[in-house]
Every structure is written in structure tokens, then in C-alpha cells.
Amino acid sequence: MLEVKDLHAYYGKSHILHGVHLSVRQGEIVSLLGRNGVGRSTTIKAIMGQVQSSGSVQFKGEELMGKKAYMVARKGLGYVPENRDIFPSLTVRQNLLLGQKGRKESGRWSMEDMFNIFPRLRERAEAPAGVMSGGEQQMLTLCRTLMGDPDLVMIDEPTEGLAPKIVDQVANLFDEISKRGISILLVEQKLTIALRISQRVYVMGHGQIVFEGSPDDLRANEAVRKEWLEV
Amino acid sequence: MLNSLSYGLLLFMLSSGLTLIFSMMGVLNFAHASFYMLGAYFAYQTSTYLGFWPALIVAPAAVAFLGALTERYGLRTVHKFGHVAELLFTFGLAYIIEEFVHLLWGRAPVEYRIPPILDFSAFSIYTTQYPAYRVFMMLVSVAMLAALYLALTRTRIGLIIQASLTHPDMVEALGHNVPRVFMTVFAGGAALAGLAGVIGGNAFVTEPGMAASVGTIVFVVVVFGGMGSLAGAFVASLIIGAVQTFSVAFDYSLASILTGMGVQLDPESAWYELWKVTIAQAAPVLPYVLMVLMLIVRPKGLMGTREG
Numbered sequence: 320m321l322e323v324k325d326l327h328a329y330y331g332k333s334h335i336l337h338g339v340h341l342s343v344r345q346g347e348i349v350s351l352l353g354r355n356g357v358g359r360s361t362t363i364k365a366i367m368g369q370v371q372s373s374g375s376v377q378f379k380g381e382e383l384m385g386k387k388a389y390m391v392a393r394k395g396l397g398y399v400p401e402n403r404d405i406f407p408s409l410t411v412r413q414n415l416l417l418g419q420k421g422r423k424e425s426g427r428w429s430m431e432d433m434f435n436i437f438p439r440l441r442e443r444a445e446a447p448a449g450v451m452s453g454g455e456q457q458m459l460t461l462c463r464t465l466m467g468d469p470d471l472v473m474i475d476e477p478t479e480g481l482a483p484k485i486v487d488q489v490a491n492l493f494d495e496i497s498k499r500g501i502s503i504l505l506v507e508q509k510l511t512i513a514l515r516i517s518q519r520v521y522v523m524g525h526g527q528i529v530f531e532g533s534p535d536d537l538r539a540n541e542a543v544r545k546e547w548l549e550v
Numbered sequence: 551m552l553n554s555l556s557y558g559l560l561l562f563m564l565s566s567g568l569t570l571i572f573s574m575m576g577v578l579n580f581a582h583a584s585f586y587m588l589g590a591y592f593a594y595q596t597s598t599y600l601g602f603w604p605a606l607i608v609a610p611a612a613v614a615f616l617g618a619l620t621e622r623y624g625l626r627t628v629h630k631f632g633h634v635a636e637l638l639f640t641f642g643l644a645y646i647i648e649e650f651v652h653l654l655w656g657r658a659p660v661e662y663r664i665p666p667i668l669d670f671s672a673f674s675i676y677t678t679q680y681p682a683y684r685v686f687m688m689l690v691s692v693a694m695l696a697a698l699y700l701a702l703t704r705t706r707i708g709l710i711i712q713a714s715l716t717h718p719d720m721v722e723a724l725g726h727n728v729p730r731v732f733m734t735v736f737a738g739g740a741a742l743a744g745l746a747g748v749i750g751g752n753a754f755v756t757e758p759g760m761a762a763s764v765g766t767i768v769f770v771v772v773v774f775g776g777m778g779s780l781a782g783a784f785v786a787s788l789i790i791g792a793v794q795t796f797s798v799a800f801d802y803s804l805a806s807i808l809t810g811m812g813v814q815l816d817p818e819s820a821w822y823e824l825w826k827v828t829i830a831q832a833a834p835v836l837p838y839v840l841m842v843l844m845l846i847v848r849p850k851g852l853m854g855t856r857e858g
Contacts, residue, residue, distance in 0.1 A: 367723055392725035404720035406713040413709050420725040422706060467725055 407449025426468025558791025589747025617740025776854025
């Protein structure tokens with residue numbers, strides 16, 4: 320479904336990604352692991368068309384390289400950024416509305432679904448999103464992207480700084496997303512959640528993919544974990 | 551009082567567009583007041599053929615179209631070279647528009663007049679006749695601003711604009727055509743300036759210097775109110791409008807105040823010339839004094855959110 324080949328990315332003159340290869344199949348949950356600063360977030364942003372890049376990004380058989388971010392989004396790629404870019408002055412409901420690509424609800428998710436999965440969002444529906452807690456903002460960011468009915472969501476560090484109870488809720492939502500046939504590309508630093516829910520994992524180091532395999536392969540491969548993951 | 555209100559509202563029509571464009575693109579549009587001037591000239595031209603009422607629609611629409619072209623083929627190209635290039639671009643554009651106006655309409659003021667149907671006095675306060683056209687100006691301004699407010703808060707495109715003001719990348723990642731939103735906002739801001747020109751050009755004077763004279767005041771308003779804050783621009787417009795209107799009418803000087811307090815001043819006192827300057831004489835400089843004071847006391851302005 321998503322096929323990334325020889326992806327290079329640049330911030331000004333610095334060369335961040337050196338030929339990244341990865342793929343995500345229909346309905347699959349894939350994790351992209353690695354330490355801070357190895358280029359995981361840049362990989363997603365390059366796929367989204369938000370950083371200067373070269374190489375090939377094919378989605379549902381179509382080349383996305385060189386397309387603007389809003390065109391990429393309209394092809395069915397969803398992006399949940401790490402910094403929880405909610406629109407703070409708008410209400411929770413308005414934030415969700417802006418997730419929709421058109422005027423009407425369409426596709427797999429309705430606002431009602433979101434409120435049922437996270438009842439907290441229903442309670443805060445008319446409040447400015449900026450006053451919510453970090454965890455609530457994370458839920459909102461996720462739900463907002465889902466409202467656009469993506470076929471694949473790329474999620475950057477969703478559990479960063481969340482309480483364990485909320486991490487469980489988020490993990491449940493990932494199961495729900497996957498059940499509806501949507502693929503997930505998850506960027507994570509912590510192994511626990513990634514190994515629990517992923518079918519396949521990639522490990523990144525120095526702007527390249529240094530390991531690819533199943534969660535069990537990674538558990539068994541102590542050398543890779545020592546060199547590229549553990550602090 | 552009413553004069554200051556109608557002038558303040560006119561200032562806000564200008565500063566609101568400038569503020570919206572600034573908070574979205576991070577660039578002060580030096581050509582903004584030029585759009586105001588074009589609005590007045592277009593209205594003059596249209597009114598010689600079709601009369602005033604069609605001009606009220608045609609002129610802002612024409613200015614909006616020019617604004618859209620400016621954003622699409624000018625600013626968007628210059629954008630990748632940074633804010634300084636964008637600033638210089640709008641600066642150059644302001645001069646081009648001014649020279650263009652010289653060429654087409656000459657250097658002297660044009661005969662753009664208040665339509666006869668509105669050229670009467672609406673009511674009188676004590677002995678002062680209040681012109682109906684001023685009332686009309688206020689009505690147009692208030693209606694326009696109410697429409698702008700509703701459009702920004704109640705419509706989907708308004709919400710997209712609000713979100714794009716602060717998080718353009720995220721809005722684009724959700725599948726909204728942000729470049730087009732930028733163009734719309736730029737065109738909308740230009741249209742507001744154009745409309746201000748239509749209703750202000752005949753109340754004041756329509757001449758090639760009008761952009762420069764109102765432009766600096768609009769910048770004062772935007773800085774005073776806080777860069778990027780619509781509410782701040784509104785309050786600042788009314789304050790600056792009042793300061794400019796009222797100060798002309800006060801004939802006091804520091805000397806007269808000091809004398810009233812029992813201080814003796816004669817032509818040999820130090821700085822006698824300075825003490826004798828009346829508030830009315832100092833009127834043109836007061837807005838700038840206010841701006842400089844504001845920058846010293848509160849650099850982000852009345853309601854500004856971002857520093858510098």
C-alpha cells in the first residue's frame with residue numbers, strides 16, 4: 320500500500336535521510352523505532368511532502384514525491400504530528416470538523432464514533448481545545464486526523480508523556496483503527512507498546528533503516544537493541 | 551466624537567486586513583494602504599460611468615482581484631527567499647502603484663464626490679451640522695465588520711482561516727488547500743482596504759498622496775494594538791482615531807497649563823518655544839508618540855500575542 324524507496328531528505332544543507340526503504344501493507348501496523356534524532360519524524364514529514372526530499376514514495380500505486388501536503392492528504396494519507404498541533408482557540412468540536420476534508424461526514428468515522436471512543440472529548444466538545452490536558456490533546460489530534468477518513472495514518476510518538484491509563488486507551492484505539500482496515504505507521508521510542516501491537520518493526524539509525532523484522536525477531540536480536548535502541 | 555468614531559472604524563477596516571495578512575504570512579504588507587488608494591480611484595472611475603452605488607461593489611472587487619494576483623504571482627514566488635524579500639516586494643509594489651496612479655489620474659486630487667443623495671446633514675448637535683455621509687460610512691463599516699466576524703467564526707472556511715493563522719502546516723496536512731486560503735485572505739484584506747477607499751476617498755481627498763498619509767497611521771494602529779491581534783487592532787483604531795480627531799480641536803499648550811498652575815513663563819525662559827506648542831499643533835505627531843511609548847512600555851502592543 321505504501322512503498323518508500325531510496326528516500327533522501329534535507330533541511331537546508333544538512334542531509335538527514337540517506338536512502339530510507341520501507342513498506343506498509345493494507346491493514347498492517349508497522350512501527351518505526353530508533354533513538355531521538357535518527358530521522359524517524361523526518362521520514363514521515365518527507366512522505367507527507369513537508370520537507371525537501373528526493374526518491375520515491377508510492378501510495379496505492381501512485382507516486383507522491385513532489386506533491387503538496389494537502390494533495391498527499393487527499394490521497395488518503397493521515398498524519399498525526401508529535402507536537403500535538405491542535406488549534407488552541409477553536410473548540411474541540413471545531414477541531415474535529417476541520418479534520419473532515421469536506422463539508423459532510425463521510426467514510427469510516429463519524430464525530431459520534433470519536434465521542435464514544437473517548438467520552439472525555441464529548442464532555443469537552445464546546446471548550447477551547449487549548450485548555451485541555453496533554454493526554455486529551457493527543458486524543459483530539461488522533462481523532463481529528465481520523466475524521467479525514469485516511470487509509471493509512473502515520474502517528475508520531477503518540478504516547479510521549481501520557482499517563483499509563485491513557486496509553487492503554489490509545490492502544491485500544493489503534494486496534495479499532497486496524498480492525499476497520501486502516502494501516503498504521505507508528506513512530507515510537509518506547510519498545511513496550513510498539514512490540515505489543517505491531518506486526519512488523521523497522522529500526523532506524525543515522526538516517527537509514529538498520530533493522531527490519533517481526534517484534535519477535537527484534538526481541539531475540541540483542542545486538543540491534545543494544546546498538547540502536549537502548550540508551 | 552462621531553467624527554472620531556467614523557474615522558476609527560475606517561482605520562479598523564484597513565488595519566483588520568493588514569492584521570489578518572500579517573498573522574497569516576508573518577509579513578507587513580507595505581502596499582496595503584495602496585490598495586486603499588486604488589479603491590478610491592477605482593470608485594471614482596466607476597462612479598463617473600455608473601454612479602456611486604455600483605462603485606461600492608465594483609471597486610472592492612477589482613482591488614480584491616489585484617490582491618489575489620499579487621499573492622499568487624508575486625508574494626508566493628518571493629516567499630522562499632524569506633521575510634526580508636517579501637517586505638521589500640510589498641514596499642516596491644507600493645511605489646509602483648503610486649506611480650501608476652500618477653500616470654493614469656495625474657498628481658492633482660480627482661473630483662470624487664459624495665453622492666448627492668447622501669449629501670445633506672443628518673442632524674445637528676448644538677450648532678454643528680452632522681453630515682449624513684458620515685453616518686453612512688459608519689453603517690457600512692459596522693455592517694462589513696459584522697460580516698467579517700460572522701464569516702470568521704461561523705463558517706467552515708472561516709475556521710480554516712483561523713487555524714491557518716497559527717498552524718498552516720497542520721491545516722495543510724489535514725488536506726486543506728492552504729496556499730488557496732492564503733490567497734483568499736490576501737484578496738479579502740485587499741477588498742476591505744478597497745472598500746475603505748471607496749467610502750473614505752470622497753469623505754476626505756482622493757489624491758496620490760493618500761496612501762502614504764493613511765498608511766503610516768495604519769501601521770501605528772497595528773503596532774499599537776499588537777501585531778496579529780484583531781481585537782487589539784479594533785481598540786487601537788478607535789483610540790488613534792479619537793486622538794487624531796480630538797487633538798486638533800484643543801488649543802492648549804504646556805505653557806497655558808503651566809500658567810494656569812501659577813508658573814510664570816516669559817520669552818526668556820528655557821525652551822519657551824516648546825512650551826508654546828499647542829496640542830492642535832502637535833496633533834500629527836501624537837499617534838507616533840503613542841506608538842513609541844507603547845513600544846517602550848509594552849513591546850507586544852495592547853493585545854499582541856507574539857514578541858517583536
